[in-house]
Amino acid sequence: MLSEFDLIAHYFTRPVRDTARIALGVGDDCALTVPTPGMQLAISSDMLVEGRHFFPDAEPRALGHKCLAVNLSDLAAMGARPVAFTLALALPEARAEWLAPFSAGMLALADLHRCELVGGDTTKGPLNICITIFGEVPPGQALRRDAAQPGDDIWISGTLGDARLALAGYRNELALAPDTLSQAAPRMHAPTPRVALGTALCGIARAAIDISDGLVGDLGHILKRSGVGATLCVDDLPAGAALATQERDLRRRFALAGGDDYELCFTAPAERRGDVLAAALQAATPVTRVGRIEAEAGLRLTDAAGAPIALQLASFDHFASP
Numbered sequence: 001m002l003s004e005f006d007l008i009a010h011y012f013t014r015p016v017r018d019t020a021r022i023a024l025g026v027g028d029d030c031a032l033t034v035p036t037p038g039m040q041l042a043i044s045s046d047m048l049v050e051g052r053h054f055f056p057d058a059e060p061r062a063l064g065h066k067c068l069a070v071n072l073s074d075l076a077a078m079g080a081r082p083v084a085f086t087l088a089l090a091l092p093e094a095r096a097e098w099l100a101p102f103s104a105g106m107l108a109l110a111d112l113h114r115c116e117l118v119g120g121d122t123t124k125g126p127l128n129i130c131i132t133i134f135g136e137v138p139p140g141q142a143l144r145r146d147a148a149q150p151g152d153d154i155w156i157s158g159t160l161g162d163a164r165l166a167l168a169g170y171r172n173e174l175a176l177a178p179d180t181l182s183q184a185a186p187r188m189h190a191p192t193p194r195v196a197l198g199t200a201l202c203g204i205a206r207a208a209i210d211i212s213d214g215l216v217g218d219l220g221h222i223l224k225r226s227g228v229g230a231t232l233c234v235d236d237l238p239a240g241a242a243l244a245t246q247e248r249d250l251r252r253r254f255a256l257a258g259g260d261d262y263e264l265c266f267t268a269p270a271e272r273r274g275d276v277l278a279a280a281l282q283a284a285t286p287v288t289r290v291g292r293i294e295a296e297a298g299l300r301l302t303d304a305a306g307a308p309i310a311l312q313l314a315s316f317d318h319f320a321s322p
């Protein structure tokens with residue numbers, strides 16, 4: 001069994017890669033970062049708990065990736081560029097077979113986004129992984145939830161619903177063909193944070209949120225905070241490749257309220273459509289226009305012909321579900 005200090009030294013300590021931004025990494029009482037003059041610091045935490053956010057037998061490499069991905073997704077939703085993160089880890093036991101792939105999965109994604117692991121805390125206990133992430137955003141350009149305005153287009157990055165479809169397969173809520181499950185599963189295990197898109201949208205988009213609990217619930221946060229309403233065309237929602245093979249009602253429900261998508265939902269003035277598409281191209285991330293912000297409160301759903309549709313939807317809420 002490794003000691004706490006061996007474990008930190010072995011799996012979570014590396015030479016600082018970007019010494020211009022990180023003056024001191026893991027190993028002292030605090031890390032020291034070098035803020036870019038004039039930038040605002042964007043800070044966010046996300047905790048993943050075994051049995052609640054992931055299955056007890058979750059593959060450790062994918063889990064390491066996902067824990068950091070959900071935090072990077074919060075920076076993306078703010079339009080912030082990643083700088084560094086800390087990792088607070090409770091572990092039942094220090095096993096190399098788990099720690100090596102877990103840290104490899106996490107640090108590979110960290111390298112991809114030049115986001116440095118600068119510290120954390122490690123303790124024995126039921127598996128619990130909490131990351132705090134730090135990013136930078138130009139003043140006045142953060143993509144806040146309270147900034148949507150009537151007339152804005154509503155956009156979605158990537159596709160929706162495949163993570164929820166995979167979950168339904170694992171839980172046996174649906175009998176999925178093995179091919180369908182294996183197509184959907186990576187969206188649940190290894191989400192792609194839309195960091196390049198978020199930063200490219202700074203100065204173009206108005207409001208943004210990352211879709212973790214389902215589009216309807218998460219867009220609802222933008223509507224409430226901005227004091228506006230919206231109409232969404234349900235049949236314009238980009239379904240994931242696996243979900244697209246399923247029947248219409250399931251497609252609609254999982255695209256609207258699936259959860260775990262980690263796509264961006266953002267609003268932008270209608271006259272900036274060209275700029276949004278250019279930002280998406282620059283970020284190599286597809287985007288789809290799915291609706292409009294309106295002055296009238298509430299969320300209205302329509303089909304492709306513009307006719308209203310009523311759906312019973314439950315967005316994911318940890319305290320509302322058993």
Ligand code: ADP
Binds near residue numbers: 008027028029118122
């Ligand atoms: P302290 O006693 O000051 O809390 P620790 O002994 O907990 O310090 O940690 C020693 C060093 O290792 C610190 O720099 C801390 O930030 C870092 N650290 C601890 N756990 C982790 C971890 N899981 N990942 C990265 N760094 C860690």
Ligand code: MG
Binds near residue numbers: 120122
């Ligand atoms: Mg400590």
